[in-house]
Amino acid sequence: MGDTSDALSQSEIDNLLNSLNVGSDDAGSSPEVETTTQNIVVDMPQVALMEASSNDDKKSYKLYNFRRPDKFSKDHLKAIQDIHKEFSRQFALILSTYLRMNIEMEVVSTDQLTYDEFSRSMPNPIMICILELSPLPGQVLLGVSYESVTSIVDRMLGGNGKNFSMVKELTDIEEALAKKILEKLTTTLAEAWKNIFPVKGNVIGIDDGYSRAQIATPGEIVALVTLEMQIGGRFSGLISICFPYPVLENVLGQLSSQHIIQTKGITTSVEDKQKILTKLNNSRLKVNVKLGDVDITVRELLDLKVGDVLRLNRSVEDNLIVNVNEISKFVAKVGTYNNKVAVCIDDIIKEENSKEELE
16 A cells, blocks of 8 residues: 555644635645645636636537437428418318318427327327328328317218217228318318429328338438317317428428418419419400490480480590490490491500590
8 A cells, every 4th residue: 555644634634624615824734734725726727727618618519419310490390381371271261161160270380300209199099191292202191180080070971070089990981081081181282382392192091090101210300290170169189291301302492481482372384374264264244335425414314305315425436445344445446247236346455544545
C-alpha cells in the first residue's frame, strides 16, 4: 500500500469544508490545509469553464432519432391537411345528399409516425380499405370506424342511421353497401388531390383489421390524416387515411400551401373544359331584341285604342341590340325570314363597349 502520510484527518476535513462555506480567513492553521484549499479554489473556474463549453456543445447540435426520422416537413403536413379539409367538405356534401341526412366532417389531426405505431393506435374492430391512387406508387390505407360503418349501412337499409354498440360481423349485403360508400369516398379523395397531382382512385380490397393489411414495413414513416364524422348530429366516428412515405415521395415538391393556393380553382385539362361545355350546351337562354323606345304621358296611355300607332325612336335602318339574359351581346339588323320577323347578327358587343355608345 502507498504512503498515507498525505491523508487528511477528520478535523482537517471539517476545517476545509468550513472555509469553503463561510469564506473566512481562519481556513485552518495547517499548511497542508491551505495548500489543498488553494488547489480546490483554482480548479473551480476550470470546472465552470468545462460546464460552459459543454452547454455550448449542446446548442450546436440537435437530437435525431434514426429509428423515426422526420421525412415530412411541417409545410408538407400543412399541405396534406389543407387537401383533406377540401376532401372532408366535398364528401360530407355527397354523403348528405346520398343518405338524405345531415353529415359533417372535419380534419382533427395530421401527423407523421411509423407504420407500426399507426397500426397499434387504430381501434378494433375497424373496416379498412386498401386503395391505389394511380399513377402514384404503392398503396394507401383508409380506415373507417365500426360506429360510422354501421350507422351509414343502417341508413342505407331504411333506418334512422343509428350505430350498433354490439360488435358483429357484417353480412354480405351490408359489406356490399359499405363498399359503395368506400368507392364514393375514394373518388372524392382523388378529386381532392387533382390540384396537386391528377390521380385515379381504385379500391383494391376491404378487410376488418390491420393484421392482414401490410402496405409498408413496420418502421416506415407514414403521414396519418384523422377525420371526425358527425352523422345526423347524434352519432360520430373516425376516418383515418394513411399515406406511406414512398407513395408521396415523388410529389413532395408540390406539397406546399403556396402551390395549392396557386393551382386551386384552375381547370388543368382540356378534357375537363370539354365536359363543362357539354353540360352547358343544352342550357336554355332568354334572347330578346329591343326595337326601340317611346315616351308618352299617362293621359296618352289611357287614350290608346286599337289601330293607334306608336312611333319609336329608331328607324328601320338603325342597328338593334340583341340581349341574352338581359345582357347586351350582339348588334343586328331587322328583316324577315320565311315570312317571319327576324334579325341578322352584324357584330359582337365587347365588354368595354357601353350600350349608349352603340345607340
